Amino acid sequence: MSNNVNSLLKVSNLAVSFDTVEGSINAVQGIDFELNKGQTLAIIGESGSGKSVTASVIMGILSCPPGRIKSGEIFLNKQDILKLSEIDRRKLMGNKIAIIFQDTLSHLNPVFTVGAQIAECFEVHKNYTKKESWDKAVKLLDRVKIPNPYKRAKDYPHQFSGGQRQRVMIAMALALEPDIIIADEPTTALDVTIQAKILELLAELRDERNMGLILITHDLGIAAEVADKVIVLKNGKIVEKGTLKEVFIKPKHKYTKELMNSIPGKFNQRYKRSDNIDTNPILEIKNISKSYDTLACDNINFNLFRDEIIGIVGESGSGKTTISNLILRLIEPSSGCILYHGRNIFDFDKKELFNFRRKVQIVFQDPYASLNPTMNVFDIISEPWIIHNDFLHKKLHQARISELLTSVGLKPSDSKKYPHEFSGGQRQRIAIARALALNPEIIICDEAVSALDVSIQAQIIKLLKDLRKQFSLSYLFIAHDLPVVKDLADRVIVMKSGEILEEGNVEKVFNKPVNPYTIDLLKSSPSIEKLLSN
Amino acid sequence: MQLILQKKVFYNKFKQIFSMFLNDKLALISIIFLIFMVFLALFGPSLINDSFTKMNLRLRNLEPFSFDHNFMYFFGADALGRSMIARLIIATQNTMFIAGSAVILSMTLGGALGLISGYFGGKTGNLIMRIADIIMSFPSLLLAVIVLYMFDPGLLNLVLVLAFTRMPIYMRTARAEVLEIRERLFVSAAISMGASNSRIIFKHIAPLTIPTLITIATLDFAFVMLGESALSFLGVGIQPPEVTWGLMVAQGRNYLQLAWWLAFFPGLIIMLVALSLNLLSSWLRIVLDPRQRWRLENIGDKNE
Numbered sequence: 001m002s003n004n005v006n007s008l009l010k011v012s013n014l015a016v017s018f019d020t021v022e023g024s025i026n027a028v029q030g031i032d033f034e035l036n037k038g039q040t041l042a043i044i045g046e047s048g049s050g051k052s053v054t055a056s057v058i059m060g061i062l063s064c065p066p067g068r069i070k071s072g073e074i075f076l077n078k079q080d081i082l083k084l085s086e087i088d089r090r091k092l093m094g095n096k097i098a099i100i101f102q103d104t105l106s107h108l109n110p111v112f113t114v115g116a117q118i119a120e121c122f123e124v125h126k127n128y129t130k131k132e133s134w135d136k137a138v139k140l141l142d143r144v145k146i147p148n149p150y151k152r153a154k155d156y157p158h159q160f161s162g163g164q165r166q167r168v169m170i171a172m173a174l175a176l177e178p179d180i181i182i183a184d185e186p187t188t189a190l191d192v193t194i195q196a197k198i199l200e201l202l203a204e205l206r207d208e209r210n211m212g213l214i215l216i217t218h219d220l221g222i223a224a225e226v227a228d229k230v231i232v233l234k235n236g237k238i239v240e241k242g243t244l245k246e247v248f249i250k251p252k253h254k255y256t257k258e259l260m261n262s263i264p265g266k267f268n269q270r271y272k273r274s275d276n277i278d279t280n281p282i283l284e285i286k287n288i289s290k291s292y293d294t295l296a297c298d299n300i301n302f303n304l305f306r307d308e309i310i311g312i313v314g315e316s317g318s319g320k321t322t323i324s325n326l327i328l329r330l331i332e333p334s335s336g337c338i339l340y341h342g343r344n345i346f347d348f349d350k351k352e353l354f355n356f357r358r359k360v361q362i363v364f365q366d367p368y369a370s371l372n373p374t375m376n377v378f379d380i381i382s383e384p385w386i387i388h389n390d391f392l393h394k395k396l397h398q399a400r401i402s403e404l405l406t407s408v409g410l411k412p413s414d415s416k417k418y419p420h421e422f423s424g425g426q427r428q429r430i431a432i433a434r435a436l437a438l439n440p441e442i443i444i445c446d447e448a449v450s451a452l453d454v455s456i457q458a459q460i461i462k463l464l465k466d467l468r469k470q471f472s473l474s475y476l477f478i479a480h481d482l483p484v485v486k487d488l489a490d491r492v493i494v495m496k497s498g499e500i501l502e503e504g505n506v507e508k509v510f511n512k513p514v515n516p517y518t519i520d521l522l523k524s525s526p527s528i529e530k531l532l533s534n
Numbered sequence: 535m536q537l538i539l540q541k542k543v544f545y546n547k548f549k550q551i552f553s554m555f556l557n558d559k560l561a562l563i564s565i566i567f568l569i570f571m572v573f574l575a576l577f578g579p580s581l582i583n584d585s586f587t588k589m590n591l592r593l594r595n596l597e598p599f600s601f602d603h604n605f606m607y608f609f610g611a612d613a614l615g616r617s618m619i620a621r622l623i624i625a626t627q628n629t630m631f632i633a634g635s636a637v638i639l640s641m642t643l644g645g646a647l648g649l650i651s652g653y654f655g656g657k658t659g660n661l662i663m664r665i666a667d668i669i670m671s672f673p674s675l676l677l678a679v680i681v682l683y684m685f686d687p688g689l690l691n692l693v694l695v696l697a698f699t700r701m702p703i704y705m706r707t708a709r710a711e712v713l714e715i716r717e718r719l720f721v722s723a724a725i726s727m728g729a730s731n732s733r734i735i736f737k738h739i740a741p742l743t744i745p746t747l748i749t750i751a752t753l754d755f756a757f758v759m760l761g762e763s764a765l766s767f768l769g770v771g772i773q774p775p776e777v778t779w780g781l782m783v784a785q786g787r788n789y790l791q792l793a794w795w796l797a798f799f800p801g802l803i804i805m806l807v808a809l810s811l812n813l814l815s816s817w818l819r820i821v822l823d824p825r826q827r828w829r830l831e832n833i834g835d836k837n838e
Contacts, residue, residue: 328726357728370719373825374741383737384727418824434723 014072042227046453050236098173104165115153163194191315196524221526262458288336311489319498361435365447367427425456561817564810578623639697648708674699682770756808
């Protein structure tokens, strides 16, 4: 037992396994940690490291079976909550510990107003009258900085933006004044500027109420912003724990060091483009606009040269995907044109368009959705050759696929497997191999690394860099993540609400930004550098 | 050399499918039962000659499971003293042919129309869906009765009418699936690669819709058998002395108090065939989905 008076939660030797057809999988293998009042503990780990399982065990929402708690104790106020009955335990939840999830839309009931959902907590748990509960709910909405709370309390969840919904979730979690808040990837789905504000709010509330905060995240930057203590999980084991500075500045374990090295945005190992570049651009985007009900992109101009990487940065709704769809000619513009080697792609006849499709390829964000689940890797990579059947003779397919798979870091024997047999990062490699199959000039990467874990992200970025050197490719790299762009791009375009706000060399945009929005964006982006420079 | 290699590939494929059956005993029993029924449908009639029309009035409504008479009378006899076994076997051919071709026809036609409607959308798509609405808004049996009354109530017309009235389900399901799959990223990827419409439909969209359609088809098989019996009962379907299971159930209804076996045996077979098809379709659904297939593959294979 702990004799620390400030101790809120103490987890010792927790082990959880899942029973599957192929035997039991140990998701969490004996982890210990302690959380004190007013402290933030960040649990860092990549997908499958057991961080969310740990949170569900603490909250008592792990589904058993297939889950099984093999051993361990969780002390909450000197009481082992794993030994409590279901009913006693439920009373503790919400009252003592509350949780905030990543996916706000599915955790708020769509048919009740936000105010009613918060007020319900007071009515059920504290027996307040309807009027009192409603007033309390409005007060809480005000506390989490929802503007105009009296009016907004009567709105439904879908009428709020993603960031505001996360604030509503925080308000609900606060309703019963818990001692501990568990935030499971609370800002992963949000834009950087909004993410910064949510993190700020969480830290503020923690100090105000002297709560303990457990922050579960895969993003090292976020942990660096708010955490006091850090534990790093890998395959269900703690590989490193300590204060924020200990872990981030002097990591001891090999895995943690690797993790710290894969953090993007370090400006090192940049590849310099050769100076004798073609002065004629491959792609000229001229005055292009596209409007649906609203203007998705407005009078966009830029050029892409051979062997160049342009990073397009912007938050959701800034029109960056619209541009990629226009260049791929998946949609037609409202006005303007795109010149490919001087010819407008929207004037192409069928044959010219077919040849153009050979030269421009795309890698999408979600490697789970961009590969047909019913086709094996061989069929997926050879598909471009079957479509463009003069490109490569059928007999040579197998050999070329082996080459491509090797160049993206997979094994030639993988060609018989199906996409679901690969991890996210490996699938993205398959998608890249497919994009390379026709020797394209331009590859568009639409958030191609956003869905991946940091260490995988670093590997894919390295792969993209290597391939560029090898085939002198041009990339259009679309991302919301600034550090990644900083690592890869030669030129950066910053977009907001369909307009280009700032454009320039990567050094210039990152070191001497001019536009206030770019400055704000750079400031909000969580980074380790701030921590290191302190 | 090439031929030997192909043979080996074929043999391996066969072995793989067989082992997937072994891992799902219910599907194995179903496929054996269905193969037996198909065998009966193909060769049954020539085995029993014309004994199914032979009447023996002394054996009217003979009770089943008695060894007093010929083996052909083991399942009893009908109201005219005709052997139940002989009649069931003859009915197998008619029923399997009618239900099978009606279901396959409505699945392919309805599926194809649904695919087109979903993929191209616009005016053509809407027109196709309105046709589906019209067919659905009409009571299908009424429509069938009218059509069969106007035309010749032969085997072919019966199949066509049954296929036509069951088509909307496939059209709607296929369209709904296509609308969803069309928006997936791998379809966008294929378009940006320059894939033609037919390639996208057949290579990317159809493989994901077909398992659903097949599942519906197996459920529909039983429905079509009963629909056929209703039409035959009304006199616009199969004409006696030809017989189908559905017709046997319908005729046996009159004697339910006296001779339960007249309706029971054909009904039992309809149920068993429908059940087997269902079990087989759920097996097939797993086989067609690469993400689920491991459930049926040998654990031993995985360790290789």
